Amino acid sequence: MSQENILTVENLVMHFGGIKALNDVTFNIKRGSVSALIGPNGAGKTTVFNCLTGFYKATGGHIMLSANSKDTSVIKVLGEPFKVTDFISPVAFYQRLKYKMFGGSHLVNRAGLSRTFQNIRLFKEMSVVENLLVAQHMRANRNLLAGIFNTSSYKRSEDEALERAFYWLGVVDLTEFANRLAGELSYGQQRRLEIARAMCTNPEIICLDEPAAGLNPSETEALTKMIRVLRDQHNTTVLLIEHDMGMVMDISDYIVVLDHGEVIAKGNPDDIKNNPKVIAAYLGAEEGEEVTL
Amino acid sequence: MDIVLQQLVNGLTLGSVYGLIAIGYTMVYGIIGMINFAHGDVYMVSAYLTAIAIALLTFFGVQSFPFILIGTLIFTIIVTGAYGWVIERVAYRPLRNSSRLSVLISAIGMSLILQNYVQLSQGPNQQGVPTLLSGAIRFHVGDGFVQITYMKILILLIAFAGMGVLTYIIQKTKLGRMCRATQQDRKMASILGIDTDKVISSVFVIGSSMAALAGVLVTLDYGSFDFYIGFIMGIKAFTAAVLGGIGSLPGAMLGGIILGLSESLFAGLISSDYKDVFSFSLLVLILIIRPSGLLGKPAVEKV
Numbered sequence: 001m002s003q004e005n006i007l008t009v010e011n012l013v014m015h016f017g018g019i020k021a022l023n024d025v026t027f028n029i030k031r032g033s034v035s036a037l038i039g040p041n042g043a044g045k046t047t048v049f050n051c052l053t054g055f056y057k058a059t060g061g062h063i064m065l066s067a068n069s070k071d072t073s074v075i076k077v078l079g080e081p082f083k084v085t086d087f088i089s090p091v092a093f094y095q096r097l098k099y100k101m102f103g104g105s106h107l108v109n110r111a112g113l114s115r116t117f118q119n120i121r122l123f124k125e126m127s128v129v130e131n132l133l134v135a136q137h138m139r140a141n142r143n144l145l146a147g148i149f150n151t152s153s154y155k156r157s158e159d160e161a162l163e164r165a166f167y168w169l170g171v172v173d174l175t176e177f178a179n180r181l182a183g184e185l186s187y188g189q190q191r192r193l194e195i196a197r198a199m200c201t202n203p204e205i206i207c208l209d210e211p212a213a214g215l216n217p218s219e220t221e222a223l224t225k226m227i228r229v230l231r232d233q234h235n236t237t238v239l240l241i242e243h244d245m246g247m248v249m250d251i252s253d254y255i256v257v258l259d260h261g262e263v264i265a266k267g268n269p270d271d272i273k274n275n276p277k278v279i280a281a282y283l284g285a286e287e288g289e290e291v292t293l
Numbered sequence: 294m295d296i297v298l299q300q301l302v303n304g305l306t307l308g309s310v311y312g313l314i315a316i317g318y319t320m321v322y323g324i325i326g327m328i329n330f331a332h333g334d335v336y337m338v339s340a341y342l343t344a345i346a347i348a349l350l351t352f353f354g355v356q357s358f359p360f361i362l363i364g365t366l367i368f369t370i371i372v373t374g375a376y377g378w379v380i381e382r383v384a385y386r387p388l389r390n391s392s393r394l395s396v397l398i399s400a401i402g403m404s405l406i407l408q409n410y411v412q413l414s415q416g417p418n419q420q421g422v423p424t425l426l427s428g429a430i431r432f433h434v435g436d437g438f439v440q441i442t443y444m445k446i447l448i449l450l451i452a453f454a455g456m457g458v459l460t461y462i463i464q465k466t467k468l469g470r471m472c473r474a475t476q477q478d479r480k481m482a483s484i485l486g487i488d489t490d491k492v493i494s495s496v497f498v499i500g501s502s503m504a505a506l507a508g509v510l511v512t513l514d515y516g517s518f519d520f521y522i523g524f525i526m527g528i529k530a531f532t533a534a535v536l537g538g539i540g541s542l543p544g545a546m547l548g549g550i551i552l553g554l555s556e557s558l559f560a561g562l563i564s565s566d567y568k569d570v571f572s573f574s575l576l577v578l579i580l581i582i583r584p585s586g587l588l589g590k591p592a593v594e595k596v
Binding site: 053054055102104105106108109110114115117121123124125126130133134135137158197198201 | 467470471473474477478480481482483484485486487488489490
């Protein structure tokens with residue numbers, strides 16, 4: 001298991017029919033960093049996220065997640081087709097069969113990766129606190145009989161889950177809305193709740209898809225603070241997609257720039273700011289033309 | 294007056310049975326958006342399993358009714374639940390990501406397979422179980438009387454207890470929370486680490502258990518059954534689910550009871566030949582006024 005990189009993406013390829021959404025994307029995310037994925041509209045940023053989180057099954061390449069003290073190949077746990085070599089090696093055959101039968105995107109989350117969506121996807125007809133409880137079912141006693149008979153271990157695990165839910169409600173400043181329906185919250189509150197819900201699955205890396213979209217400047221500032229809290233107090237690696245360049249340059253340690261499904265630049269914010277290729281991609285300049293930000 | 298009261302009692306028992314079966318339709322529709330046409334036949338299988346369980350228990354010398362009832366319920370619920378699990382695994386899961394129509398056809402196929410398999414293995418003739426609980430309470434009302442058999446009381450008690458336990462599971466337990474989350478957004482639930490395939494399987498098992506509960510109760514009450522009873526019961530229960538708003542759990546229970554009551558009252562007061570016509574007309578009427586059913590949420594078109 002790699003100690004330094006929590007996420008290793010190699011030669012990631014994603015085709016939708018004849019459209020090449022991602023073409024040979026390679027980057028690494030360092031443990032404990034705040035990294036950003038930026039690029040013009042349609043560059044393939046969300047597609048990368050969807051591949052990382054198992055929302056899509058990538059056409060080719062490798063995604064290795066090194067979290068919860070083990071390596072998980074994201075593409076493998078989604079279930080791959082059988083290969084000829086599997087029929088020679090029983091171990092490979094068993095693994096392939098296991099993931100084909102029981103694999104799926106839930107395993108990616110259980111391996112320590114969590115995400116939020118650009119368009120908010122809360123369980124709108126459940127209460128705020130239930131949204132957070134549902135995300136924690138993996139660590140608690142979820143035996144149905146224990147639930148019906150309300151055993152003491154079940155009660156204890158429920159109490160712990162509630163406590164954690166209220167802790168996160170406090171972090172995102174939604175404690176007073178705990179029993180409201182999630183769909184009744186305002187837009188900014190829903191965004192914060194989504195982050196809290198993602199954090200309740202106890203991830204080592206959280207992927208935020210445009211967390212600041214639709215927020216006003218003061219809300220964006222609060223969000224920036226919260227992302228720092230996630231990294232500094234909860235040792236969570238943060239990977240975000242964002243269009244708000246001020247925010248990206250402010251909080252990122254590392255930036256990956258995508259354009260037309262390819263990585264055109266990687267580096268720290270200062271390098272990216274002065275990279276001519278990035279400026280060209282954003283401003284649409286001709287090759288070789290001099291542009292400054 | 295006595296007829297009205299008598300038919301109210303009959304209707305309530307019939308309705309609670311419809312409600313139990315309707316739960317299976319509504320939960321499956323809620324979670325994967327398909328109509329499980331094989332559900333009525335799962336109910337039919339449970340009727341046969343009831344007879345098998347009673348035969349086995351009497352063979353081993355169990356004589357007292359409460360033990361027979363509990364033994365039959367446990368056996369039938371477990372085996373019928375297993376049927377539900379297998380049906381989902383074999384007929385629906387491979388088609389999870391294909392069009393809705395193919396799953397529907399698969400469900401109809403599954404229904405035919407179950408009917409023919411039972412017909413082949415158990416014979417096409419009507420079968421029966423002996424009456425195990427007889428006796429009734431009589432109330433004198435005016436000139437006539439109202440008679441409530443002990444079996445009807447038992448049906449009401451067990452059916453409402455079953456609905457109560459189910460409501461508790463869905464509202465309060467972890468599995469229920471996972472079911473509701475999966476129902477609202479399956480992909481998101483799986484991103485949060487919920488094994489949605491397992492949740493869907495458990496919904497099928499729960500729905501089949503409820504059908505088994507209904508199957509045991511009806512079989513003990515009526516005493517006779519054949520391989521075809523699942524069809525009409527399935528249609529009625531499906532009607533109840535639609536009436537109450539498909540996808541809504543309290544809706545299914547309410548729809549079942551309304552359907553049962555209106556059917557019995559119409560049969561008792563006007564004509565028993567036209568009771569089905571009346572209940573389906575009621576469905577049409579309610580759908581004209583409330584297209585999403587009594588407790589269903591109106592579908593909002595996303596733009």
